[in-house]
Amino acid sequence: MSVTYLEAIRAAQEKALAEDPRVFIYGQDVGVFGGAFKATKNLAAEFPGRVMDSPLSEDAIVGMAIGAAIEGARPIVEMQFADFSTVGFNQIVNQAATLYYRTDVPCPIVVRLPSGGTLGAGPFHSQSMEAIYSHYPGIVVMTPATVEDAYSMLLEAVSIDDPVVFCEHKLLYYHLKAEKLPDTAMPAGKARIARAGRDATVVTYSAMLHESLQAAEELVQEGWQIEVIDLRTVKPLDTDTVLASVARTGRMLAVGEAWPWGGVTAEVIARVATEGFGLLDAAPMRLNAKETPVPYHPDLWAAHRPTATTIAARLRQLLTQ
């Protein structure tokens, strides 16, 4: 038996619904249809009245979840695509994110964002929004890269009292598999060393973890041992694990699928440069998508995002600096 990343997300929601009557799911087509990606398949039948189709209204969906959370519910809302969350942006960053600081009332909502690029998805179904939401105080931003994390971190997202933007990667939905769902889990907020190495550190998250691991494998043949860190949660960012790794390797490349301006890779480099400058043997580098809207044609898309090939090339530069 094996479980996909998408099945893990579904299983986590099923468990959350079963264990806590305060949990409900709201979003476009999440009911009988089971969601655009089937992340809520069968849940409406299993939990009548607690998995409901919403109107096509991202602002109202998130606002509704916030009101429900104020009253003690623990809503999970699905944005059909991360890109569409921009329509609910105001409620996420101004209403949900400010509630606890302003009023001392926490806001336990989970906003699921099917994120990142896939073949032929184009400019409006491919975006990575994690940096934008991380910029605002008051939001936890999870970016699971593995089946196990998709499951355990979503359960954790539902259980904590704060708003969580849960960036699940669409490319990983069907292809990433694990033998079984985990019984124990590493908590959110902790980064994981996905691959140990001594020559350079790659700091990454989400789908880029898998490209980075592949790049590291490529470089083994050239005699390099690359350490790969999966951030798992981009806010909070586990700077300690990153710095400890850089202390061992002396070199760092930050890789993200999002656009380069600002963002998670910029934050990682800023922290390493300000807190670990003395640990560095070379200037830290980063690799992001190109600074254009995400293109539609598969060939353009493949060249737009970082891949194992481009990550390996950037690592070669870093290692010979």
Add this chain to the structure above:
Amino acid sequence: MLLARATEDKLASLYRAGMIKGGVFLGKGQEALSTASAIFLRKGDIFGPLIRDQAGRLAFGDTVLDTFRTYLGSAQGPMRGRDGNIHRGRPREGYYAMISHLGAMVPVVAGGLYARRLRGETGVVGVTSIGDGGTSTGAFHEGINLAAVERLPLVVVIANNQYAYSTPNNRQFACGDLLDKAAGYGIAGYKCDGTDPAACLETLHMAVQSAREGNGPQMVVATLLRLVGHGEHDDAGYVDASLRKANVGRDCLEVGANQLAENGLARPEDIAAWTKEAQAEVEAALNKAQREKGPDPSAEEWCAISTARLIDGHSGAEEE
């Protein structure tokens, strides 16, 4: 209404004296509608007021003391100096704390009602208000539409006070009447004269009752004129002088006083005495709030989430 007017008159004078921390946004001329919006709510109901609802806030249970605490930035106010003026609230008590983005409270109040229904509670009502300008926002539309689809007991009170900041109605909406929107959303709608306290009470009583009985969202559109600027920084020079002289420009407090006198419920001297009483309450609250301390930045918990282990410890802020 008298207490709200006395509070706001004091706020205006404090603003002019430079004693308020931020802006002052008053509901002068909207007291009748605002009071009526909240007065039929019970404990357990939800009230999501907007900027001109000083009167409704008091009717829902907010205190004059908390009003001054918030405007003066007292650490003992509900917002502890972290947010000011009209943004105050006590969400745990069903008194939601608005954000500045108009329309945004409509789906939030709807969500509160949704959660109550999921818990099996019935007979609960949620009221939120908005101005003519706010009806142009996406959140207003999305929120009412969602509430209508879910048949939530939401009452949306629209104060058509003729201007959104300085923008007149004819630059704000093109439908003949804002009430036409109710039909578009498939919900019940009522119109009333917002300068007439008796009419406001009658209409809101009907709307709240109907929502409580399970008839889905209700919309009330009241016509009036805001008798002050958008905020106290605004002299409202753009307001058409003829509106001020028209029926819509009447002061609801004067209309109310006449209604009480005509029905033999209160004489002018009674109202004068109540006004004095309200002014004394305002003075007492102000004196108390003025003696309270503001927040201490060095003691402030600079933390925007409640889950301690997920606080980002390396934000680039200076180390302690």
